Amino acid sequence: MSAMDETRARDPSLSKLLVKPATPRPWSEAMSEVTESAMAAIVDTYAEAFRSHYAEVVITARDHTWLDHAVNACSGHASSTIMCDCEAGLDQYIGPETDSGIPTPDGRPGAIVQFHVPRFRKDRRKALEDALLARLCQNVLTCPTTSCFGDQDQEEYYKLGRKISFFGDGHQFRDVRHGRNVWVIPTLGGEFIVERRFGFTDGIMGGNLWFMGDTVDSALEAAKRGADAVSGVPGAITTFPGGVAASGSKAGSKYSFMFASTFAEFCPTLTKSLGNESRVPDGVTSIMEIIINGRDLPAVANATRAAITASLDTPGLLRISAGNYGGRLGKSFIHLREQAPAGAALIPEN
Numbered sequence: 001m002s003a004m005d006e007t008r009a010r011d012p013s014l015s016k017l018l019v020k021p022a023t024p025r026p027w028s029e030a031m032s033e034v035t036e037s038a039m040a041a042i043v044d045t046y047a048e049a050f051r052s053h054y055a056e057v058v059i060t061a062r063d064h065t066w067l068d069h070a071v072n073a074c075s076g077h078a079s080s081t082i083m084c085d086c087e088a089g090l091d092q093y094i095g096p097e098t099d100s101g102i103p104t105p106d107g108r109p110g111a112i113v114q115f116h117v118p119r120f121r122k123d124r125r126k127a128l129e130d131a132l133l134a135r136l137c138q139n140v141l142t143c144p145t146t147s148c149f150g151d152q153d154q155e156e157y158y159k160l161g162r163k164i165s166f167f168g169d170g171h172q173f174r175d176v177r178h179g180r181n182v183w184v185i186p187t188l189g190g191e192f193i194v195e196r197r198f199g200f201t202d203g204i205m206g207g208n209l210w211f212m213g214d215t216v217d218s219a220l221e222a223a224k225r226g227a228d229a230v231s232g233v234p235g236a237i238t239t240f241p242g243g244v245a246a247s248g249s250k251a252g253s254k255y256s257f258m259f260a261s262t263f264a265e266f267c268p269t270l271t272k273s274l275g276n277e278s279r280v281p282d283g284v285t286s287i288m289e290i291i292i293n294g295r296d297l298p299a300v301a302n303a304t305r306a307a308i309t310a311s312l313d314t315p316g317l318l319r320i321s322a323g324n325y326g327g328r329l330g331k332s333f334i335h336l337r338e339q340a341p342a343g344a345a346l347i348p349e350n
Contacts, residue, residue: 039345040312040317040318041345046324046334047304047323048323048325048333049330050118054116054202054203055115057132059148060095066146075090089239090112092112093111096108116128141192150197157200158197158200159197161197172186204296204299209226210248210320211288211311212284212321214285219286220286226243230243232306236292236299236300245290265277292304305340
């Protein structure tokens with residue numbers, strides 16, 4: 001059993017929705033409660049996620065200093081596949097001195113990192129392999145004291161270890177280390193151990209939450225609380241800097257060479273110029289977003305609930321909402337009412 005599957009086995013709740021859905025109430029009643037409790041209202045809408053091709057990789061190192069360097073480097077420039085080769089982020093730390101209860105293959109400090117590309121891409125298989133090859137070979141192989149292991153429980157896999165091993169220039173060799181089939185590559189720093197096979201399967205991309213605040217500070221604080229909460233949910237990741245996106249986008253643009261652009265209808269500074277076309281609620285001056293990817297829909301839903309719960313009472317936060325495109329982008333929906341804590345105030349989308 002891999003480290004990834006041990007997570008699933010140890011906590012069955014990660015495959016279920018965790019709470020009873022909140023009950024929607026009339027607008028006036030909901031807004032009255034928000035005022036009285038100083039808690040944000042939750043818009044009765046859904047986040048529109050979509051399927052991905054993804055891989056989970058275990059990175060280990062001598063200590064957390066070098067582990068973090070490797071994780072940060074290999075998941076850098078991976079906020080959005082709008083302009084990045086993949087979306088990547090830290091899932092969780094494993095091994096000694098962690099609460100995961102999951103051992104690493106070599107007993108050293110370790111981390112699970114996720115890498116995603118959209119499944120609707122016709123070249124998705126090659127795109128994910130190319131992203132993994134570049135990121136592992138240029139950012140993990142090069143990082144002092146690291147080793148790298150793949151998910152061995154998937155039916156489909158890439159022979160990445162062999163490709164990375166060519167850096168050994170003929171001095172590389174196959175071996176069995178820590179009970180795993182690996183390539184060993186001599187380096188100036190010692191040796192780099194990389195598993196031969198890296199499994200991949202289908203995951204979920206594009207879960208999201210919008211935090212609407214009366215100031216930039218309140219919206220950002222709410223989003224930060226949400227992103228921090230997602231980081232504590234095994235099986236889910238955020239990808240933007242600090243987990244927060246200040247530039248939520250829509251598909252398409254007035255410019256033919258752009259396939260995504262600013263979501264003007266939700267830009268607070270355009271409220272007056274757009275007039276009735278603006279969709280920014282009264283009192284909102286800033287909207288921050290978090291994007292949630294994960295191993296499956298329940299993991300993303302659980303992370304969504306954790307983010308809502310953690311941010312709901314942020315001072316100055318007026319609403320929590322989510323982005324969707326009427327099912328045109330994906331068919332994996334996370335309804336906020338199903339993830340809202342009991343008693344939370346729900347208001348209609350329009």
